[in-house]
Amino acid sequence: MRLSAPMVVLAVSALVAACEPPSGAAVIGYAFPRDGQYAALVAAAALPSDTTIGAIRIVGDWDSGGIESAVEIARARRLVALPGVMGVVGHAGSRSTLITAPIYVDAGIPLVVPTATSSRLWELGEWVFPMAPTDSIEAAFLGEAAVDGLKASRIALYFVNTAYGTGIRRELQRWLTSRDLMLVDEVPYVIGADLQTLVEASLQRSRPDLAVLVGRRIEVAQMAALIFEHDPSIRLLAADGAYDQLAELMLAAGPAADSLYLTTFWVADTTIVVQRDFIRRYRLETGREPSPFEAMRYDAVMVLAQAIREVGPDRGAVRDWLRSLGADRPPYNGVTGDITFRRGARHNLMLVRLQEGVPVTVPEAGVW
Structure with a gap:
């Protein structure tokens, strides 16, 4: 029932x-x-x-x-x-x-x-x-996916200005510094912000080849659609907060959905x-x-x-x-x-893409 x-x-x-x-x-x-x-x-x-x-x-x-x-x-x-x-x-x-x-x-x-x-x-x-x-584990995952997997060299970060978003920002900056790299732009936002104005201004000044999107599904989908409309060649990499209600994510992101790389803790395996x-x-x-x-x-x-x-x-x-x-x-x-509850023990992060609405693990990303 x-x-x-x-x-x-x-x-x-x-x-x-x-x-x-x-x-x-x-x-x-x-x-x-x-x-x-x-x-x-x-x-x-x-x-x-x-x-x-x-x-x-x-x-x-x-x-x-x-x-x-x-x-x-x-x-x-x-x-x-x-x-x-x-x-x-x-x-x-x-x-x-x-x-x-x-x-x-x-x-x-x-x-x-x-x-x-x-x-x-x-x-x-x-x-x-x-x-x-933790933030540090996910940030390292995002960094490796962006730099080693997707070969990005100009990375812009768009992050919700909460403990979640600022934590990933801090740890991603640390990881990039360890690789002698730096972000070309950082764009914090709050829920309800004018994302179109923020994103368009960032793209004009920074010209990234990859955007890391940190936030909820609603805001990530909106930013992905805006970035894709501006330049479909920019790769889109989302943190775990976006991986929720995939049908609604796809609808909101529109054509950008197929270009999104999504980070997740879990993909269903029957x-x-x-x-x-x-x-x-x-x-x-x-x-x-x-x-x-x-x-x-x-x-x-x-x-x-x-x-x-x-x-x-x-x-x-x-x-x-x-x-x-x-x-x-x-x-x-x-x-x-x-x-287990030993610090650092759970590293089960995966990178997926959507193929006709079905999440498919990106083979080269593996499971961290």
């Missing part, structure tokens, strides 16, 4: 609005706004109905919507106050995670961070567990059993194709659930179990690959 978006609340937890989980349940908090709830829906359907310690419930908090700082802080405070909460998955981006992580650290609640990439997340202490490759099962469940529950962001969020929920099943409803024991993955315990076999 396909569930519509309004029913996600009921599928994840019958008592989300009140933030009151069933009595005696071990709870996993889910710190994403409403449009990020699909992974929680699928994970809830995949969890066993009972375990030796009782039920595990996923409780979301999206009443306020949005990702503004005040909203994220309020969301974190409500989640740490949940009775029985053993861990939280979130938040949506680097900035929102950095500003809310101290709340979880002070409360002694494990925070599994599926998609935020800031290197600073690794400095927040023993209760914070980043999953995604020949792998754990991925095939996830993709089937995801399609069944949502009527959509899973994005890499949803796959990472799903893995974050499921690794927390596995920790709770193995060590029981004890936050400290859950923290220690997560910390032991890849050391005293084998990595967790997730949809997106082996999961």
